[in-house]
Amino acid sequence: MLSFVGWMVLTVSGYWLLPERLRDAWLSGVSFAFLLTHAPLSAVILLGFALATYYFTRPDPMSGKRALAICAAIVFVLIYYKLQISIEFADALTTVAIPLGLSYYSFRCVHYVIERYKGTLAPHPAGDLWSYLFFLPTLLAGPIHRFGPFHRDMKRRGWNPGLLAEGLERILYGYVKIAFLSNYVVSQGLNRLVTDLNADHPAASVYLSVVKGGLNGYLQFSGYSDIAIGFGLLLGYRIMENFNWPFLRRNIAEFWGSWHISLSSWCRDYVYMVVIALARRPALAAVASMLVIGLWHELSYRYLLWGLYNGIGIVAWQQFQRLKPLLPRVESPAVARVLHGASVVLTFHFVIFGFVLVHEPTLGQALAVYRSIFEG
Amino acid sequence: MYAFLRKRLPAGPATVLVGIWYALLIVLVLWSVVEPQAEFRYVKL
Numbered sequence: 001m002l003s004f005v006g007w008m009v010l011t012v013s014g015y016w017l018l019p020e021r022l023r024d025a026w027l028s029g030v031s032f033a034f035l036l037t038h039a040p041l042s043a044v045i046l047l048g049f050a051l052a053t054y055y056f057t058r059p060d061p062m063s064g065k066r067a068l069a070i071c072a073a074i075v076f077v078l079i080y081y082k083l084q085i086s087i088e089f090a091d092a093l094t095t096v097a098i099p100l101g102l103s104y105y106s107f108r109c110v111h112y113v114i115e116r117y118k119g120t121l122a123p124h125p126a127g128d129l130w131s132y133l134f135f136l137p138t139l140l141a142g143p144i145h146r147f148g149p150f151h152r153d154m155k156r157r158g159w160n161p162g163l164l165a166e167g168l169e170r171i172l173y174g175y176v177k178i179a180f181l182s183n184y185v186v187s188q189g190l191n192r193l194v195t196d197l198n199a200d201h202p203a204a205s206v207y208l209s210v211v212k213g214g215l216n217g218y219l220q221f222s223g224y225s226d227i228a229i230g231f232g233l234l235l236g237y238r239i240m241e242n243f244n245w246p247f248l249r250r251n252i253a254e255f256w257g258s259w260h261i262s263l264s265s266w267c268r269d270y271v272y273m274v275v276i277a278l279a280r281r282p283a284l285a286a287v288a289s290m291l292v293i294g295l296w297h298e299l300s301y302r303y304l305l306w307g308l309y310n311g312i313g314i315v316a317w318q319q320f321q322r323l324k325p326l327l328p329r330v331e332s333p334a335v336a337r338v339l340h341g342a343s344v345v346l347t348f349h350f351v352i353f354g355f356v357l358v359h360e361p362t363l364g365q366a367l368a369v370y371r372s373i374f375e376g
Numbered sequence: 377m378y379a380f381l382r383k384r385l386p387a388g389p390a391t392v393l394v395g396i397w398y399a400l401l402i403v404l405v406l407w408s409v410v411e412p413q414a415e416f417r418y419v420k421l
Binding site for chain 1: 405413
C-alpha cells in the first residue's frame with residue numbers, strides 16, 4: 001500500500017505542477033513506469049494492446065472484420081493467461097499470477113474497439129487513447145470505465161479544489177472500509193463469533209462465516225473502487241461508480257445493477273444486447289452475460305457454476321415479473337415495507353450463498369458448507 | 377458528505393455533524409496505524 005501511496009503522491013503532484021500540455025504525457029508515463037516496475041510483462045502486453053487498438057481503429061468507418069480481429073486477439077490473450085492460472089491452480093502450483101490489470105484493460109480495449117466500430121466514438125489521437133488505457137487510478141482493480149466520459153473530463157479538466165476535497169474524502173472512505181470495517185470489524189470481530197459458536201452451534205458458525213465472506217468481498221472491493229475513484233478525482237477525472245449499496249437491493253437483477261457496475265454494464269452492452277439482437281431471448285442473454293461475468297473472474301468450473309447460478313437467478317426473477325400482475329396488489333404501506341425488507345434479506349442470502357461456490361476450493365466443499373448450514 | 381448534510385439540515389448543524397464525521401474517520405485511520413489487526417492489507421477473498 002505504501003508504495004502505491006508514493007506513486008499516487010508522485011502522480012498527483014507532478015500532474016498539477018507541470019504545464020498543461022505535458023500533463024497527459026506525464027500521466028501515461030507514470031502509469032507505464034508503475035507497470036514496468038511492478039509487472040513488466042503486463043506493461044508490454046498493455047503497450048501491445050494500445051498500439052494494436054490505435055492502429056486497427058484508425059480507419060473511419062471501421063470495418064467489422066478489423067473490429068472482430070482485434071477483439072478476438074485481445075480476448076485470446078486474456079483467455080491464454082486465465083487458462084495458465086487455471087492449469088497452475090490445478091497442479092497446486094500457485095506461483096503464476098495473471099499480468100497485473102489485464103482483465104480490466106483488455107475489456108477497456110474491447111469497449112473502445114466496439115464503440116469505434118459502431119461509430120459512437122470518432123477516431124482519436126494516439127495520446128488520448130493512451131491516456132485512457134494508461135490511467136493509473138483504474139489500472140489495477142478497475143472500475144472498467146468508459147472512454148466517452150473520460151475523454152470529456154480530459155478536455156474539461158482544470159484545477160478544482162472541490163474535486164480535490166471529494167477525492168481525498170473518497171480515499172478516506174476506501175481506507176476505512178478496508179482497514180477498519182473489513183480487516184478489523186468483519187474479519188476479526190466475526191471470526192471471534194464464528195469460533196465461539198463453533199462448538200455449540202456449528203450451523204450458525206458456518207452461516208456466519210459465509211456472511212463474513214460476502215461482507216468482506218463487498219468491503220474490500222468497494223474500498224479499492226473508492227480509492228481508485230478518489231485518485232481519479234485528485235486528477236480531475238470523475239470515474240464511474242462501481243458499487244451502489246448492493247446488499248440493500250430487492251432482487252438479483254437490481255443487485256447486479258449495483259455490484260461491480262462497470263463490469264455488469266459492460267456485459268449488458270456487449271453481451272446481453274448482442275444476444276438479444278441475435279436470438280431475441282432475454283433468458284439466454286441473461287445467462288450468457290452472467291457466464292461471461294463469472295469466467296472473467298477466473299476460468300474455472302467454480303466460476304462457471306457461480307455465473308450459471310446468478311444467471312438462473314435472474315431468469316427466475318424475469319419469469320416472476322411475468323406472473324406478478326396475476327398476484328393480488330399490496331395496498332397497505334406496512335405490508336409493502338415488510339415485503340420490501342423480506343426481499344432484501346432474500347436477495348442478500350441468495351448472493352452470499354452463491355459466493356460459497358467460489359470461496360470454497362471445490363464443489364464438494366461448497367456442498368459441505370450448504371449441508372452444514374441447512375442440516376446442522 | 378457536507379453537501380449531503382447541507383441538503384437536509386441548516387448550515388450550523390451540518391457543519392457540526394460533518395466535523396464529527398471527519399474526526400471519527402481520522403480517529404479510525406490513526407487507530408488502524410497502531411492496531412495491527414486493523415492495518416491496510418489485502419485480504420485474499
